[in-house]
Amino acid sequence: MGISRTTRSGAGGARPSALLRAVHELFVAGEVDASYLESSSLRPIVAKSWQRSLAKGVDPDGAAQPSPVGEKLARLREAHPLAPALPVIRRLLVDDAAGSGVVVAVSGADGTLLWVEGDPNACRRAEAMNFVPGADWSERGAGTNAPGTALAVDAELQIHGSEHFSRVVQPWSCTAVPVHDPATGALLGALDLTGGSRVATPQALALVRATVVAVETHLALLRLTGGPVEAAQPRPRLAVLGSERPRWLVTDEFGHLRATTLTGRHADILVLLSRHPEGLSADHLAMLLDDKDLDVVTVRAEMSRLRKVVGADAIESRPYRLMVPITTDIGEVYEALDAGDVAGALDRYPGPLLPQSISPAVGRLRTELAMTLRGAVLSTGDPAVLRRWLDSPDGRDDRDGWRALHDGTLPGSVQQAQARGKLAGLDFDLA
Incomplete structure (x- = not known):
């Protein structure tokens, strides 16, 4: 039997609300684990999103947090690649939303809501859950929701009522479709309809999908005619x-993401x-890679092979250096730390830098990154952030971290008891 596009994308019929709420309560209370979700009637795409939301520390009783406002939000809107397509979005979605109980939202690729328009009464009600311009509705910021989860998985998505991770959002349903740069395929953001159950129907999905096609076509035509569209160059x-x-x-030039597995040396x-x-x-590179056994001839041979992987124009010789701007997951961790977002840095840190590498220079960078992140975590004094660090491979045996968790939680709480037990185990190992 073939799988329809709707099933693949995460859209589909709603599950019974009472059953979903019961599963949700058990999961957020820690009474069932991921295997229970997978065996329940919960859709797999929603089950995985709930797991990510819980792992990222999303409060099921919280609301999305405000992000940029005022002049900063205005600058974001003005510079955003979707700004030139607003007339298309308003013509196809917003103009018919008045009196319909539907909210139309345009988000950036990071989940920040940039424009929230539509039925005035619905927009006012949506303010109660902070569904407003400038709020962070990424999955990390608000848990399972159509725009945030659609961006997380880069696929069109419908979320029905109790499938939302946050309880305050569960009275709503929503449909979201990602928008991509027509030239590069880079993710620009998402279009979202939020309202009652009828905004999570196949007809609503078809409408948003068609609007996204119109938006991407509009951006492509503006570029061809010299319109003011900034190309997003991934x-x-x-x-x-x-x-x-x-x-x-x-x-690549067709907008497809290609991943190449690298050798350890590369x-x-x-x-x-x-x-x-x-x-x-x-000479310097040889010493950084291996301060004993590596010679310059071997380095040059490796660089020749590496150019075949990343492109001959990507690396210059004499000295060796990158000739194209790149992003790295290391840099993303440091950027989050520089912004004071310790929880975001933890989100971007799945584990140590190249744990199998024996390069002394890489080993130093590995230690530097881990210790910088550890210091930032300990400085927060936030039990939730501390616990996430302590649950990671790097933090599992961090005695100072367990002591901070013990001292920072309520006396007699389960968390304090767990921290006390862990400290006893660590002390036993040292005895």
Whole structure:
């Protein structure tokens, strides 16, 4: 039997609300685990989103948090690539929303709501859950919801009532479809309809999908005619954190993401070049990779092979340096820390930098990143952030962290008891 596009994308018929609410209550209370969700009637795409929401520390009783406002929001709107397509969105979605109980939202790729328009009464009611311009409706910020989860999985999505992770959002249903740059395929944001149950129907999905097609076509025509559209140029991305094999990710001319698994040596080289934009000589690179047994001839051979993977124009010689701007998961962690977003830094840190690497320079960077993140976590004094660190491989045996959790939680609480037990175990190991 074939699988319809609706099923693949996460759209589909609503589940009985009472059953969903019961499953949700059990899950957020910690009385059932992920395997129970997978065996329940919950849709798999929603089950996985609930798991991500819980793991990221989303409060099921909380609302989305405000983000940029005032002049900062105005600047974001003005510079956003979807701004030139607002007339199309308003003509196809907003103009017919008055009196319909429907809210139309346009979000950026990071989940920030940029424009929220539609039925005035519905917009006022949506303010109660902070569904307003400037609020963070990413999955990390608001849990399972159509625009945030559609962006997280880069697929059209409908969320029905009690499928939302946050209880305050459960009276609503929503449909969202991601919008991509027509030239590069880069994710620009999402269009969303929020309202009653009828906004999560196949007809609503077809309407939003058609509007996205019209928006992407409009952006393409503006570019062809010299219109004021900023092309979103996706940069190559280097992913080197955690237990997965290191990868080099690029978006091709057709908008398709291609991932190439890197050898350990190639990953080491790209990490070092990304951290040394001024460039490295062959001698210096050899020493950073292996301070004993690596010679310049071997380095040059590796660089020749690496150019075949990342492109001949990506790396310059004499000195070796990257000639194209790239993003890295290491840089994303540091950017979040620089912004004071420790929870966001934890989100972007799946594990140590290239844990199998024996390069002394990579080992130093690995320790530097882990210790910087650890220090930021301990400085927050936030039990939820501390617990996420302590549940990670890096933080599992962090005695200072467990002590901070013990001292920062309510006396007699389960968390304090767990911290006390962990501290006893660590002390036993040292005895």
